[in-house]
Amino acid sequence: MIKTDILIIGAGPTGLFTVFEAGLLKLKCHLIDALPQPGGQCSEIYPKKPIYDIPAFPEVLAGDLVDNLMEQIKPFEPGFTLGERAETIEKLEDDTFIVTTSRGTKHHAPVVAIAGGLGSFEPRKPPLADIAKFEDKGVEYIIRDPEVYRDKRVVIAGGGDSALDWSIFLADVASEVTLVHRRNEFRGALDSVDRVKVLKDLGKIKLVTPGEIIQLNGEDELESVLIRKNNEASEEILLEVDHFIPLFGLSPKLGPIADWGLEIEKNAIKVDNSLDYQTNIPGIYAIGDVNTYPGKLKLILCGFHEATLMCQSAYQRIFPDKKYVMKYTTVGGVTGFDGTKKEAPKAVVKAID
């Protein structure tokens, strides 16, 4: 069981900044995210895109914003449960919460802050008949253990980095790798594209472009796929395979959080914006893009503000009898849980002779 003061669901910019504000109040944080890396949309969708409305940053790349936040919160030693989705929440008799992830990891905290953005990122599943029937019976949307594909016949679909990178990787593992993409052009990193070309010329990857998988066949397990080349019915190829891996990117879904008994409006969680961004369940807060209230704007800068106010409320919830006033970092400095201390240098008083 992982124990912490504030359990943050979602490691995007809002969730990460929460660690800083909580840290100033000497509250420890742990973050859960379905993605394997922190940063949320900023890392997953647009790391190389510039953002222009972060106060005091005329321009910052989304990926750099995440790197900076990670640096800023480092002294507060946040814990991370990555690659796991928060599934269920249970309120205990002492008004604390246990959140369990998709892999069964349990987290215990008196305060839960949902900073889930648009939800957890789920693989986009191609709309093929029977695809659900073959899930984990030859169809996998995420590669967890590459050894599963050792000496197997694999077909990968997609045209982005993950399709290219896994084709390259599995070329040395699987007995046969076929990469199917709807266009001749790929949009992955240039060296990945070049590498696939080399492997294609060596006969280690079979490339079918422009092509599309239009049918899955098999009794119980997947046995073959039907590939239509050049969008011509006359150019259909029946390919015998053991595995089909569609890699069409990820899309966010609110997911299990929608069933936690929280008030939901327009795919977002309703909160009290006049006070502390608490939801209808005391002790559960929602901050950043995942919440809604009159006049809500889904901006990173608004998420930062919401996180800051939420932490003050969380402090009062955890220590109802303690007196506290907010202190400027310029005055109080930043004392990390790791023993580091940052503070403003003292002014030197010197007489003029």
Next chain:
Amino acid sequence: MSDIKITIIDREGVEHQIDAPTDMAMNLMEVVRSYELAPEGTIGICGGMAMCASCQCYVLSNTELPEMQDDEEAMLAEAFYVEDNSRLSCQIPMLPEMEGLKVKLAPES
């Protein structure tokens, strides 16, 4: 007034005739959101960067539209339910000459 009349068929098949402003640097995806013709969180997920295809639409009128850029083309190559008349609505700016534009929103995927 610099509004144009356009028609949007939502994902349930309901036809909406709406006024779209051309003076606010809005794109078609944003117009759809401003009229709430698709639930929040199901359209314009990436915010309009041609990086998610949640705003895919089918162009039904002969309206002349700006040519597709590489990123839009690449994204559509990985999207589902793509037809010859598919476009990402976030890449279609609202311009006065688009009066009469008619589109249908693609299914959510």
